[in-house]
Amino acid sequence: MSQHTKVYVAGAGIISPLGPDSSAVAAAVNAGISAVQETPLLSKHLAPIKMALVPEDVLSPLDPRLVAAKLPSRQERLLRMAAPALQQVQPLLPEGGVLPMLLVLPEVIPNLSHPWRGNAIEQLAVQSGIPLDSRNSRAAEIGRAGGLHALKHVFQLMEQGQDWVLLGGMDSYWDAELLARLDAQDRLLLENSLDGFQPGEGACFVLLASERVAGTLAAPRVVLYRPGISQEAGHRYSEEPYRGDGLASAVRDAIAQAPAAKIDAVWTSMIYDSYGAKEFGVAMTRNSAHFSPTASQNHPVDRLGDVGASIGPTLISLIFELSRRPKKPAQHHILCCSSDTAYRSAVRMDIEGNA
Incomplete structure (x- = not known):
């Protein structure tokens, strides 16, 4: 294996x-x-x-x-x-x-x-x-x-x-x-x-x-590394106190799975309510050393509405499409998603040959 x-x-x-x-x-x-x-x-x-x-x-x-x-x-x-x-x-x-x-x-x-x-x-x-x-x-x-x-x-x-x-x-x-x-x-x-x-x-x-x-794929190639996966004890429907540990941990672990590089773009499932905004802020603050000072933040639910279970594949699709455009996109991306219950996940996604 x-x-x-x-x-x-x-x-x-x-x-x-x-x-x-x-x-x-x-x-x-x-x-x-x-x-x-x-x-x-x-x-x-x-x-x-x-x-x-x-x-x-x-x-x-x-x-x-x-x-x-x-x-x-x-x-x-x-x-x-x-x-x-x-x-x-x-x-x-x-x-x-x-x-x-x-x-x-x-x-x-x-x-x-x-x-x-x-x-x-x-x-x-x-x-x-x-x-x-x-x-x-x-x-x-x-x-x-x-x-x-x-x-x-x-x-x-x-x-x-x-x-x-x-x-x-x-x-x-x-x-x-x-x-x-x-x-x-x-x-x-x-x-x-x-x-x-x-x-x-x-x-x-x-x-x-x-x-x-x-090797059969057209350039530039788009790569996903191993995901970071965690649980939020204090999720929306839990009685536990909310501390934001889950998403922050998932982002940290996703970053550790990929080669060292400053992240140029952040893509999230954040739905713009106060809970999601606070959680995203905690995750970004705790992992701030890994982000470029000019890193973009992308929360496409303001355009799509909350697409729920399809958001992870949708974010991957968006970045893949951007890699095909004449205008050079960001090279190192972090994607992070939060469910209403305990599940939290993140992944580093790179565009190879875009340096």
């Missing part, structure tokens, strides 16, 4: 409120365009709920086999959204290969959201028409931190001989019951509210390649 220190990004597919593919989404984020707008749904104070929605005409029709399964409406929407995103990656897949998938699903929080019904990997294969290696695939309902957290399993698969792995995430807040419960907890950013977040939705899939086949 060979020890891998890094994996490479071979391509990405995305469905987002900002566009139907990774190039369009990256261009919109780069231009500062926001997809957040008022919806017909009203809060408990009769204020319109703002969120970023994927247009209905982008979603694929639900496969008749899944119609017969009578899945929850939110789950059906996610599969209809995820399939065209995954299909964008299909032309890049090795011929005849049936790949494993590490799939991140919406976070399960007691008294707020429901567990996924059925086998998400099998359902996605049915809806997309793309066969997946179900034996070596995994799905986890841990939300925002899940995409970067799942990289540890990507490394394990590649060390076992797998050269190509799919990493994906899908999430949506477009569910009346879920929004009502978040509203009851005063978590939504509404007219005249001072704290909260703006919901969104999206699906993103990234094709990752091992070091063994990295």
Whole structure:
């Protein structure tokens, strides 16, 4: 079993409120365009709920086999959204290969959201028409931190001989019951509210390649090192005091997994509520020695809305697209993500040959 220190990004597919593919989404984020707008749904104070929605005409029709399964409406929407995103990656897949998938699903929080019904990997294969290696695939309902957290399993698969792995995430807040419960907890950013977040939705899939086949990829090559993974004892739904240890520890460990270099750009899942802002501040302060004084800070949920479980793959996709642009992007990036529950994750991502 060979020890891998890094994996490479071979391509990405995305469905987002900002566009139907990774190039369009990256261009919109780069231009500062926001997809957040008022919806017909009203809060408990009769204020319109703002969120970023994927247009209905982008979603694929639900496969008749899944119609017969009578899945929850939110789950059906996610599969209809995820399939065209995954299909964008299909032309890049090795011929005849049936790949494993590490799939991140919406976070399960007691008294707020429901567990996924059925086998998400099998359902996605049915809806997309793309066969997946179900034996070596995994799905986890841990939300925002899940995409970067799942990289540890990507490394394990590649060390076992797998050269190509799919990493994906899908999430949506477009569910009346879920929004009502978040509203009851005063978590939504509404007219005249001072704290909260703006919901969104999206699906993103990234094709990752091992070091063994990295030579087949076009330059500049985009690399991910081993992730930093941690837990926050004082998370949003915990009785423990919040100290910000989880994300700070994940960032520290991610930095330690990569060659020494000053970080030029920071990308986060921060949703702009007071909890997330404080946590991000703690993580950056405790690791400040590793950042360039001119490092940019990127929190794309102000454009996308909170895309939940798809944020990790989405951040990877954005940086991959920027690496393809004529304008030279930053070379050393840190990505960090926080779930509402305890999970925290981070990863160093570099653009090789961009010095």
